[in-house]
Amino acid sequence: FDTPDTIKNAAKAAIDAGKTKYTAPDGIPELKAAVCAKFKRENNLDYVPNQVSVSSGGKQVLFNALMATLNEGDEVLIPAPYWVSYPDMVLIAGGVPVIAVARLENNFK
Known part of the structure; x- marks a missing residue:
């Protein structure tokens, strides 16, 4: 299957924004915050970014x-x-x- 346009466009935007460097080993802060928000929204679980690791x-x-x-x-x-x-x-x-x-x-x- 082809990669969805939303993903392709997000990847292009990230490249244009210079997000092409190594990240923190446990994930970028924005992604960790989004994971916390997802767990709160969908599971009513409270986490803070320093409790999340993205691999x-x-x-x-x-x-x-x-x-x-x-x-x-x-x-x-x-x-x-x-x-x-x-x-x-x-x-x-x-x-x-x-x-x-x-x-x-x-x-x-």
Whole structure:
């Protein structure tokens, strides 16, 4: 599918505005504020921008968290089915993957 015009136009406007440099590792302040506003508006949850971190993807943020928090030999529960790289991410971080199979007969619980 083609990228929607709204996204293309926003990208062009950002380039024209000079927003082409590295950002803060946890996300730009405007985006973090927008995330807080979304959670307040749609979920009635109160967050402030310093409680929000925007990442480049789910797997990357999981890997970062594993690298930052696991001690050698820590077990990490991985519900199956799972993304193929999850066990290796745990191993690289020094942990031990423990697979918990979710079955259809248990409604995948």
